[in-house]
Amino acid sequence: MDRGYSENLDLNRVPTPCFVIDEGKLKYNLKILDDVQKRSGCKILLALKAFAMFSVFPLLRKTLKGICASSPHEARLGYEEFRREVHSFAAAYSETDIKELIPLSDHIVFNSFAQWNRFRSLIEKSGRKINCGIRVNPEHSEGQVSIYDPCAPGSRLGVRLKDFDENALPGISGLHFHTLCEQNSDALDRTLKVFEEKFGQFLYQMQWVNFGGGHHITRSDYDVDLLCNLIIQFRKKYDLTVYLEPGEAVALNAGILVASVLDIVDNHIHIAILDTSATAHMPDVLEMPYRPEVVNAGMPGQRAYTYRLGGLSCLAGDIIGDYSFDEPLKIGTKIVFLDMAHYTMVKTTTFNGVKLPSIALYKPENDKLEIIRSFTYEDYKTRLS
Ligand SMILES: Cc1ncc(COP(=O)(O)O)c(C=O)c1O
Numbered sequence: 305m306d307r308g309y310s311e312n313l314d315l316n317r318v319p320t321p322c323f324v325i326d327e328g329k330l331k332y333n334l335k336i337l338d339d340v341q342k343r344s345g346c347k348i349l350l351a352l353k354a355f356a357m358f359s360v361f362p363l364l365r366k367t368l369k370g371i372c373a374s375s376p377h378e379a380r381l382g383y384e385e386f387r388r389e390v391h392s393f394a395a396a397y398s399e400t401d402i403k404e405l406i407p408l409s410d411h412i413v414f415n416s417f418a419q420w421n422r423f424r425s426l427i428e429k430s431g432r433k434i435n436c437g438i439r440v441n442p443e444h445s446e447g448q449v450s451i452y453d454p455c456a457p458g459s460r461l462g463v464r465l466k467d468f469d470e471n472a473l474p475g476i477s478g479l480h481f482h483t484l485c486e487q488n489s490d491a492l493d494r495t496l497k498v499f500e501e502k503f504g505q506f507l508y509q510m511q512w513v514n515f516g517g518g519h520h521i522t523r524s525d526y527d528v529d530l531l532c533n534l535i536i537q538f539r540k541k542y543d544l545t546v547y548l549e550p551g552e553a554v555a556l557n558a559g560i561l562v563a564s565v566l567d568i569v570d571n572h573i574h575i576a577i578l579d580t581s582a583t584a585h586m587p588d589v590l591e592m593p594y595r596p597e598v599v600n601a602g603m604p605g606q607r608a609y610t611y612r613l614g615g616l617s618c619l620a621g622d623i624i625g626d627y628s629f630d631e632p633l634k635i636g637t638k639i640v641f642l643d644m645a646h647y648t649m650v651k652t653t654t655f656n657g658v659k660l661p662s663i664a665l666y667k668p669e670n671d672k673l674e675i676i677r678s679f680t681y682e683d684y685k686t687r688l689s
Contacts, residue, residue: 309560309599310668315638317673320564321580321661323649325357328668329558333522334367337554340521340528341367344535346546349391351517352378354551354646357663358385359676364554372517372549376404383408391514391549393439393480395460397423406430413437413480413514415461417469424475435512437478438463444498446484446491449592455483465502478544479503482516486552489530492519496534507542514547521553552646559645560599561585561661565637566616573626574611576633581615582624584658586644587651589624599640601627613639617656654684 310326318324337348347369358381370389371382382390391411394401402423405412412427412434414420420438427434441462447453454461462481483495492515500507507513520526535546563580582589589596604610607628615622624641633639652660660679666672 309640309642310666312668312671313666313673315562315640318562318638318664319662319675319678320562320638321578321585321659322562322664322675323559323644323661324562324664324666324673325360325555325559325645326666326668327360327363328666330360330363330555333554333556333558334364336522336528337550338367340532340535340548341369344532344546345539346535346548347389349389349547349549350386350554351549351551352382353650354517355555356381356650357645357676359665361386368554370410373409376401376408379405379408391547399423399426402426406432406434409434411435411437411478411512411514413439413478415439416463417467417472420476421472428475435477436475437480437512437514438468438476439480439482440464440468440499440503442481442483442495442499442502444483444495446487446495449485451591452485453483468503468506470506473506473509476510478510478512478514479506480514480516482514482518482549484516484518486520487518488520488523488525489527489534493530493534496538504542507544510542510544512545512547513538513542514549517548517550517552519548519550519553520556521548521550522556523553555645557643557645559643559649561641561644561648563639563641565633565635565639567635568611568633574609574633575614576611576637576639577614577616578624578639579616580641580661581617581619581622581656581658583615583617583619583622584653584655585615585661586624586641586648587653588647590621595625596644597642598627599642601629604628609633615658617658619655654687657684659684 349370349372371386372391373379389410392409393413439462445455450456563578565576567577604626609632610628613624662678663676665674
């Protein structure tokens with residue numbers, strides 16, 4: 305199965321709930337990203353907001369050139385554990401943030417000229433060589449879902465052309481945009497046309513450009529040739545370094561969440577209550593919303609036994625979805641949710657005091673399962689007082 309689930313993994317060895325990251329699948333993704341870097345000459349960064357399991361950073365940094373951080377904490381994790389380039393961007397910084405970011409960051413990208421003007425002297429005085437950039441908003445939407453569309457009218461992300469202050473450019477060495485979400489390179493192609501039309505005039509004086517994230521490069525139908533051609537043309541025309549900062553593509557299909565059935569109740573439908581939770585362990589299921597794939601399960605009614613899979617929290621809507629199975633579920637049956645490595649592990653909470661899933665690494669080459677981390681009462685308690 306090409307979804308980060310190795311059939312060889314014996315689920316009896318997995319304590320639940322547990323995220324299991326498949327090292328073989330991470331390597332598969334890295335090979336594709338390495339190929340893109342080699343063919344196009346771009347530099348690829350890992351977006352820590354999507355995947356920040358630092359025990360695998362030694363593997364990731366063999367290929368990826370650094371990380372992009374959304375906060376001083378992510379920048380510090382990247383600086384201490386990834387030990388390659390650190391690129392920081394946030395919608396706004398406080399003075400404390402900037403003071404923390406200066407010693408950690410190689411690039412700092414500002415979301416407005418007001419922020420750049422406010423903090424440039426702090427950066428200049430620091431004596432550190434930091435590449436400063438401005439995030440722009442090309443006002444070209446490719447996404448359908450407005451919560452994931454930084455170009456939607458009213459967006460707070462990026463400077464629009466009408467507000468672009470050419471006079472404030474001295475000291476700025478690059479431009480950044482982030483407009484895509486789980487998209488193919490045709491969306492990048494259309495975006496680049498608009499980006500160039502609007503901001504191309506400023507690119508000749510820049511040393512780098514960052515095309516943001518949202519490139520679904522490691523998905524099987526992704527057009528890698530088009531991506532490489534776009535980057536090559538861009539580098540040739542403007543003579544600058546091109547950065548990509550995907551998160552999801554690095555860990556796509558590289559991990560599962562394994563849960564167990566705790567109880568089965570009936571209310572119009574059979575409901576299996578699991579030792580996991582949509583709201584605490586898979587919040588995107590409710591936020592996006594989406595229906596995660598489950599191993600050996602179909603749509604309701606498609607197989608003999610249909611169940612609603614629910615979490616153990618108090619939230620009435622703590623429901624993952626309705627699924628059907630060939631066999632009846634029993635207390636203790638293991639349920640495997642696919643593609644849980646990105647934007648899930650980083651978003652877990654301890655709402656209701658629900659125990660956080662353990663984190664494990666599976667190496668398919670020698671069938672080794674290592675439990676990297678289990679969480680305790682202290683992890684819950686220490687965040688609250
Ligand atoms: C500025 C920025 N860079 C990179 C990313 C990573 O995007 P993805 O994980 O979709 O590749 C995001 C995602 O929100 C982002 O906002």
